[in-house]
Amino acid sequence: MAAQGTRFLNRLRIILDRHLTAANAIDVAVAAHPDCVVFHPDVELPYRLLAGPGITPRALRVFVDRFANLLRGHGLGRRERVAIYKTNGPDYFFISLAVIRAGGIAVPVNPGMERAQLGRYLAKCQAAMIVTDAAVFRERQLDPADFPTVRVWLFAGPAPSIDAMTVGLDAALEEASDAPRPADLAPEDEVMIVHTSGTTGVPKGVVCTSRSLMRSVRGHYAGEPLPTSTRTAVAGHFNHLVYQIGLYSSLLASLSVWTLSRHDPKHVLDTLDRERIHIFFSFPDVYLRMFEMGLNGHDLGSMRIWISTADTVHEPHMEAFCRKGAFLRVFGKPVVRSVFIEGLGSSEIGFAALMRVFFPFMRPRLRRMVGRRSIAGPQVRIVDAEWRTLPAGSVGRLAVKGPTLFKGYWNAPEMLEGVMRDGWWWTGDIAYRDRLGRFYHLDRAADVITTASGPVYTLPTEEMLHSYPGVTEVVVFGVPDGDGANVPVAVINQKPGTVVDVEACRAWANTRLHLPVGLREVVAVEPGDIPRGVTGKVLKRVMRDRYSASLAQDGADSSRAPARRSGGGR
Numbered sequence: 109m110a111a112q113g114t115r116f117l118n119r120l121r122i123i124l125d126r127h128l129t130a131a132n133a134i135d136v137a138v139a140a141h142p143d144c145v146v147f148h149p150d151v152e153l154p155y156r157l158l159a160g161p162g163i164t165p166r167a168l169r170v171f172v173d174r175f176a177n178l179l180r181g182h183g184l185g186r187r188e189r190v191a192i193y194k195t196n197g198p199d200y201f202f203i204s205l206a207v208i209r210a211g212g213i214a215v216p217v218n219p220g221m222e223r224a225q226l227g228r229y230l231a232k233c234q235a236a237m238i239v240t241d242a243a244v245f246r247e248r249q250l251d252p253a254d255f256p257t258v259r260v261w262l263f264a265g266p267a268p269s270i271d272a273m274t275v276g277l278d279a280a281l282e283e284a285s286d287a288p289r290p291a292d293l294a295p296e297d298e299v300m301i302v303h304t305s306g307t308t309g310v311p312k313g314v315v316c317t318s319r320s321l322m323r324s325v326r327g328h329y330a331g332e333p334l335p336t337s338t339r340t341a342v343a344g345h346f347n348h349l350v351y352q353i354g355l356y357s358s359l360l361a362s363l364s365v366w367t368l369s370r371h372d373p374k375h376v377l378d379t380l381d382r383e384r385i386h387i388f389f390s391f392p393d394v395y396l397r398m399f400e401m402g403l404n405g406h407d408l409g410s411m412r413i414w415i416s417t418a419d420t421v422h423e424p425h426m427e428a429f430c431r432k433g434a435f436l437r438v439f440g441k442p443v444v445r446s447v448f449i450e451g452l453g454s455s456e457i458g459f460a461a462l463m464r465v466f467f468p469f470m471r472p473r474l475r476r477m478v479g480r481r482s483i484a485g486p487q488v489r490i491v492d493a494e495w496r497t498l499p500a501g502s503v504g505r506l507a508v509k510g511p512t513l514f515k516g517y518w519n520a521p522e523m524l525e526g527v528m529r530d531g532w533w534w535t536g537d538i539a540y541r542d543r544l545g546r547f548y549h550l551d552r553a554a555d556v557i558t559t560a561s562g563p564v565y566t567l568p569t570e571e572m573l574h575s576y577p578g579v580t581e582v583v584v585f586g587v588p589d590g591d592g593a594n595v596p597v598a599v600i601n602q603k604p605g606t607v608v609d610v611e612a613c614r615a616w617a618n619t620r621l622h623l624p625v626g627l628r629e630v631v632a633v634e635p636g637d638i639p640r641g642v643t644g645k646v647l648k649r650v651m652r653d654r655y656s657a658s659l660a661q662d663g664a665d666s667s668r669a670p671a672r673r674s675g676g677g678r
Contacts, residue, residue, distance in 0.1 A: 119329045122360050130299045130318040131209045131290040133325075133360060134172055137165040141362040147355070148366045150379065153199055154241065154265040155278055165359060168202060174284035175206030175277075181284070182260050182275065184212050184237065186291070187298065191215040191235040192347065193226065194244050194264055198367040200346035201355040203239055208299045208318075211291035212236075215301045215313075216347035219244050220642035225311070227254045232519050233301055233313055239277075241265050295319035301518050302349040302455050305418075307552075307645045313518035314349070314455040321353065323511045324459040327484035328357040339383060339410075343368035343376050343390040345643050349455045350417060354389065373398040377406045384410040392419045393644025399425045400580050400604070400635070408432035417451040417460060419645050420549075420567060422574040423473065426450070430468035444468070452478045452549060454535060458512035461485050461535075462547050476567045478539075478549045486510025490541050495529050498540075503550065506537040538565065555648050557586030560593035562624035566648075572621055573598055576613050578606035583638055585648045587628070587656045595628040599651065601635050608632055614674040631655070632672040 121140075122128060128136060137146075145162035152159075157171045179190065190207045192200055196219055204214035215233050217226065226248070230238070237260040240250070245268060252261065252272035260273050267274040293299065299318050303311040340363055344351045358365045366383055368376055371394050380388060388411065395416060411433030414426075426448040434442035445468035451460030464479025481488050489497050490504040498504040509532045517523045527534045538550045550556075550565035557564040566584040573582040581601040586594035598617070602608050610630040618626035639650040 119361060123326050123329055128322055129290075129293040129295075130321045130356075131211075131293050133322070133356060134165065134169045134205060134209070135288065135290065137359045137362070138169050140165075140360075142166040144362045146359055146362060146364060147198055148364065148383075149198055150366065150368050150370060150375070151197060153197060155199070155281060157281055158199075158202070165362075168205075168359070169288070170286045171202060171281065172206045172209055173286040173288050174281045175203065176210035177287065177289070178275070178277075178280055178284040179207065179210045179212065179237065180289075182237070184210055186211045187213055188236040189213045189215050189233045189301065191217055191230050191233070191238040191258070193217040193219060193221070194239060194241045195219060195369075196346055197369045198346055198355065199264065201352055204300060204352060208293075209290050213298050213301060216352070217303060218345055218347050218642040219248075221303075221311070223248045223250060223254070225306075229303060229311060229313070230255055231257060234519075236260070237262060239264065242268050293318045296515070298515060300349075300352070302347070302352070304455055305641045305643045305645050307641050307647055307649070312520060312523060315515040315518050316349065316458065317515050320458050320512050320514065321356065324353045325357045325360065327459045327482075327512065328353070329361065330484040338387060339364050339366070339385050340387045340389070341366040341368060341376075341379060341383065341385040342388075343371050343394050345391070348418075348643060349458065350453070353458070371397070373401040377401075377403070377408070380408055380411065381406050386410055387413045387415065389415040391644050392416055392421045393640065395421055395425060395429070396581060399428055400601075403428060403432055406432075409434070411446045414446060414448045415451070416448075417453055418643060420476070420570070421448070421450055422571055423466065424574050426466045427468070430466065435467075450478065451482065452537075452547075456514045456533060457486060457508055457535070458514065459485050459510075461488050461506075461508045476549045476571050478547050480545050480547065486512060488547070489532075490539060490547075491532075491534070495532065500541050500543045503538060503540045505534045505553070506539040506547070506549075507532045507534050509533070555585065557584075557594050557596050559586070559595060559625040560589070560591055564596045564623050564625060566596070569596065569598070569617075569621060569623065569627075573600065573613070573617055576608070576616060578603050578608045579613070581635070581638065583646050583648065583651055584627075585651050585655075587652065589628075595625055596623065597629045597631065597655065598627055599631045599633055599638065599655070601638065602632060610672050611674040627674075630674045 143164050145164055147163040190212050192203050200216050207214040234257045238258050239262045241264045262275045262277055264277050267276040296317050298315050300316040301313045412435050414429045430445050430448055433446035435447045436444040448466040450464045452462040453460040460482045462479045463482035486508040488508050491507045492504050536553050538553055539547055541547050551567050555566050569584045570582040579600050580603050583599045587597055589595045610632050614627050614630040639647045641647055
């Protein structure tokens with residue numbers, strides 16, 4: 109109980125601390141719990157300063173201070189951008205802390221971003237320095253000549269011989285000063301640029317301020333009163349804002365976190381079992397791979413809460429995870445099975461706008477209900493094209509407003525035209541609200557299928573198809589029809605060892621969905637034939653381009669690997 113009380117008081121102090129910034133957060137953590145092990149990486153990090161099985165706030169501050177002083181020593185100026193583009197790991201967060209502490213702006217970039225796109229993105233950000241490693245440098249065939257704004261290349265691990273100024277971080281950090289000198293940040297100072305997933309186009313640079321980051325951290329404390337003994341695991345892309353905020357929250361609250369840089373499903377499930385994890389957070393693509401592999405080979409009895417965001421987790425998948433572990437036990441006996449929490453948010457929002465809790469006793473509704481406004485989250489409303497609030501039951505644009513919202517898109521103010529008004533930002537989502545205050549996510553505006561008889565929303569259609577026996581993943585999108593409009597088609601993956609009758613699946617769906625225009629075809633493909641972005645999101649724009657020509661003609665072959673198709677009737 110004493111630890112619980114200390115934890116509560118620490119959180120209360122953080123919530124009320126008006127002087128807390130993204131630069132001095134590490135000092136607050138050291139003052140509160142200097143030697144508690146907070147981070148448990150699943151890989152060995154390439155820095156002697158962070159060697160060992162776990163990382164404490166005290167050890168992390170030494171690393172951060174030395175890194176910050178090293179950056180200053182190489183001429184990093186206030187508000188200059190430092191890109192981080194390296195092998196995935198929690199040091200994305202540690203390096204971001206150092207850049208912000210030095211007064212720079214951290215630019216964490218997913219290592220899956222291709223070289224040409226990276227060059228354009230860093231040119232837009234005008235990055236002055238880049239932190240990378242030899243593995244990513246070689247794999248992406250990086251050439252310093254393609255990055256003219258970058259004057260210093262810092263390598264985690266040995267630095268290769270290149271025609272540019274290089275710094276081998278491990279040796280340099282050993283010699284750097286660890287005198288703490290956190291930058292003096294104003295609330296609206298820019299501290300981080302994170303990129304969008306690029307599912308609907310080119311990734312955009314989302315600008316985060318010290319205020320927006322810390323308000324998101326405080327939101328975690330208001331909505332998630334977890335005891336000190338909670339063991340959490342996250343399997344993620346640590347460049348992403350949601351992971352950066354989550355690790356800030358864990359650092360300040362002394363929450364033990366196992367940071368999983370490897371996402372293969374067996375490794376993740378083995379870790380949850382071995383470490384007796386209580387709460388697991390990841391993006392939907394990791395959950396999908398675990399679901400496809402199967403959960404029965406693992407105990408998972410310690411699990412209480414499963415959490416996801418950034419994309420859709422479908423209800424049949426949630427139901428499978430909720431059968432493992434227990435949210436509530438009485439005298440050691442499970443009373444309520446584990447729960448699944450899904451948040452609807454984005455890098456621009458900073459904190460989940462909507463949150464849904466799926467309990468194991470709930471039957472799937474298959475309607476893409478995404479919950480109610482989250483505790484400590486932004487304001488949410490449904491508006492029309494003129495920004496007028498729509499009544500319950502009316503389909504419109506999902507708009508949000510609050511202190512966790514981003515400041516804008518870096519060096520691209522024109523991208524806010526038409527999507528921002530009076531502090532309200534249209535997320536790009538199409539949704540509606542019922543009379544009980546529950547929100548239903550119908551689609552991304554870019555993915556709505558405009559048919560001759562009215563719009564078809566892809567997310568509820570996919571949700572229904574996920575309940576068909578043998579189906580593990582569904583992607584619904586529109587292809588051109590002969591009359592100039594579009595028609596919906598579905599691409600599916602199947603459970604291993606299962607063969608889905610695609611014509612029967614199409615007929616079954618069309619009798620239940622009541623769409624303005626029924627599914628034209630259902631196509632069964634291999635899992636690798638569904639294209640994904642750097643965070644695992646399905647790239648529907650690629651699917652539309654890939655299948656438009658072949659599916660517009662009855663009987664034509666798919667443009668990809670051999671696939672089984674339904675008959676193509678209307």
